[in-house]
Amino acid sequence: MNKAVKRFLSLIGISMVVMLVPSAVSAQMPDDNTLVIAQSVDVGALDPALIGSRAEANIIGMIFGTLYSIDDDGSLLPYLAQSFTKSEDGSEWTFTLNEGLTCHDGEALTAEDVAYSFQRAADPANGFTGNTVGFVLPSIKYVDARADSELEVTIIMQGAQSESLRLGLLSEVYIHCKDYYESVSLAEAAENPVGSGAYRFVEWARDEYVRIERVDGFTLRDPQFQTIIWRVIPEASTRTAELIAGNVDIIANVPPDQIDAINTSGTAEVQAVAGTRRIYVGFQFSEDFADAPGYEALQKTEVRVALQYAVDVPTICTALLGTECERASSMVNPPNNNPNLEPYPYDPARAEELLDAAGYPRGADGVRFRTVLMGPRGRYLNDVAVVQAIGQYLTDVGVETEVDIRDWASDYVPLIRSKQVGPLFFLGTGGSTWSALYDMADLSSVTAGTNYTNWANPEWFALWDATQGVDAETERANVNAMLEIFYNDPPWLLLYFQPDFYGVSNRIEWQARRDEKVLPYYAKLAGQ
Numbered sequence: 365m366n367k368a369v370k371r372f373l374s375l376i377g378i379s380m381v382v383m384l385v386p387s388a389v390s391a392q393m394p395d396d397n398t399l400v401i402a403q404s405v406d407v408g409a410l411d412p413a414l415i416g417s418r419a420e421a422n423i424i425g426m427i428f429g430t431l432y433s434i435d436d437d438g439s440l441l442p443y444l445a446q447s448f449t450k451s452e453d454g455s456e457w458t459f460t461l462n463e464g465l466t467c468h469d470g471e472a473l474t475a476e477d478v479a480y481s482f483q484r485a486a487d488p489a490n491g492f493t494g495n496t497v498g499f500v501l502p503s504i505k506y507v508d509a510r511a512d513s514e515l516e517v518t519i520i521m522q523g524a525q526s527e528s529l530r531l532g533l534l535s536e537v538y539i540h541c542k543d544y545y546e547s548v549s550l551a552e553a554a555e556n557p558v559g560s561g562a563y564r565f566v567e568w569a570r571d572e573y574v575r576i577e578r579v580d581g582f583t584l585r586d587p588q589f590q591t592i593i594w595r596v597i598p599e600a601s602t603r604t605a606e607l608i609a610g611n612v613d614i615i616a617n618v619p620p621d622q623i624d625a626i627n628t629s630g631t632a633e634v635q636a637v638a639g640t641r642r643i644y645v646g647f648q649f650s651e652d653f654a655d656a657p658g659y660e661a662l663q664k665t666e667v668r669v670a671l672q673y674a675v676d677v678p679t680i681c682t683a684l685l686g687t688e689c690e691r692a693s694s695m696v697n698p699p700n701n702n703p704n705l706e707p708y709p710y711d712p713a714r715a716e717e718l719l720d721a722a723g724y725p726r727g728a729d730g731v732r733f734r735t736v737l738m739g740p741r742g743r744y745l746n747d748v749a750v751v752q753a754i755g756q757y758l759t760d761v762g763v764e765t766e767v768d769i770r771d772w773a774s775d776y777v778p779l780i781r782s783k784q785v786g787p788l789f790f791l792g793t794g795g796s797t798w799s800a801l802y803d804m805a806d807l808s809s810v811t812a813g814t815n816y817t818n819w820a821n822p823e824w825f826a827l828w829d830a831t832q833g834v835d836a837e838t839e840r841a842n843v844n845a846m847l848e849i850f851y852n853d854p855p856w857l858l859l860y861f862q863p864d865f866y867g868v869s870n871r872i873e874w875q876a877r878r879d880e881k882v883l884p885y886y887a888k889l890a891g892q
Contacts, residue, residue: 393610397590399872399884402603402612404742405773406571406596409554412538413485414494416781417743418794421495422882423574423594427468427559428538429584431459431478432531436877438798440531443584444473444539444560448531454524454833455507457534461515467541468564468579475517477560479509480542482519490550493781498813500533503805505832524833529801562587562885571596588888598742607632607867614874614882617745618865620686632869635876636687639864640697640795642803643744645737645754645857648786650818656787658735658763661724665853670718672708674761677859679710680753684746685863692858694847695807700800702847708858715761724762732762738779739790743772745862751790754857783816791816792862794879800843801831807855819855 465473505522681689691707739751
């Protein structure tokens with residue numbers, strides 16, 4: 365690590381030392397029937413078809429049910445549906461619903477409502493940009509949905525596909541009742557959800573909290589707390605102080621410098637888990653950025669490979685994330701990644717050599733080319749410091765990098781959804797331990813909503829199409845080949861799988877998951 369970067373990291377470390385004091389306006393301690401969870405960002409909307417972040421999905425997942433659910437070990441389990449069958453060619457999946465389902469306004473939930481949930485999300489007239497339309501539907505090659513009877517609904521897709529991939533993706537579509545959502549405007553639906561899950565929506569105070577309450581008589585889940593409050597606390601030190609004071613039960617993204625304060629408080633402890641979220645810097649290929657600084661250089665594969673060697677990922681992990689981590693060698697979580705690929709090492713001399721060979725020598729001012737790195741504030745673990753460190757590493761090899769930090773909810777998310785980020789941008793995307801193809805589905809097509817880089821490598825997408833519905837051995841071979849293509853023509857500057865640190869009050873028993881899903885179903889008072 366060179367001296368400039370070492371000084372930079374030291375300054376960041378100093379700036380992370382904070383006084384942990386309760387906020388001026390602190391909530392009171394929750395009673396035995398209430399669970400309080402603090403997140404760093406507010407939801408942008410509460411419409412199930414607009415949900416696009418884990419912070420939103422954690423709340424919406426309590427309000428709405430799905431056909432199946434994904435357990436913490438990757439098992440795919442029945443939820444609103446009790447079973448499914450597939451057509452001979454694998455293009456039609458028919459789900460049988462549990463009997464007696466209702467939405468929170470008392471309306472019976474039938475197969476027609478399930479079909480409507482898919483059709484409403486897919487309708488271009490609604491202009492939805494959430495996970496369902498941007499990721500799930502293109503990944504499963506959705507065509508349509510139909511109600512075959514009161515309890516049987518068929519999802520129609522193009523051809524066969526890996527069963528675990530398709531079922532896992534279908535398990536991310538939130539089911540809602542047709543009558544209510546047809547009776548309200550999109551604006552009203554975004555603020556007043558009527559759900560189908562274990563908790564009903566009560567109140568949303570923007571930038572402050574969302575309150576939900578348990579639905580009596582809902583038998584598919586057995587939550588212990590009557591009320592759950594999701595508080596918005598952007599400042600990490602304030603979240604920690606509120607946890608220690610007993611006003612909050614669970615917080616996420618505990619900064620490394622605050623772990624000891626929590627563990628020695630006597631009121632809470634930190635749970636550390638190896639997360640599945642892939643953290644990366646995206647290279648933007650859209651011609652919308654043709655006039656942006658560095659765009660032309662970043663279109664060259666050899667430049668993107670060179671920059672892989674420029675960033676010291678292990679040092680970022682230890683200095684800024686408070687833990688050791690191995691650099692990612694692909695977009696797929698171990699153990700499903702290509703075992704033949706080694707993470708790019710930190711080798712700035714090699715980066716400079718490759719940049720020279722690519723036609724970008726240092727100028728008289730020491731600069732090869734200039735560019736901009738965009739990043740969010742308050743979404744990922746110590747995100748601003750990490751983005752600044754990456755900018756410094758790139759600058760040190762002659763790629764003078766301006767860092768542009770944006771507020772996550774109000775600014776960065778809309779830019780991400782519209783793919784107007786770049787020429788470089790910092791992002792994390794959720795992953796799994798149960799399917800390589802799920803992790804790769806971010807790049808299911810050139811136009812996929814989650815292909816934020818607009819990468820269009822024809823070999824990758826040809827193999828993606830050829831991998832649908834094949835046997836396990838062929839799938840594994842194709843996955844390895846695709847990941848090698850990704851490695852050699854990288855649309856991402858590969859970083860790490862985010863380690864996750866949760867602060868948990870001693871008054872409750874709850875276990876953090878690797879996939880960032882905060883599921884209060886399984887929380888209970890300690891000793892009960």
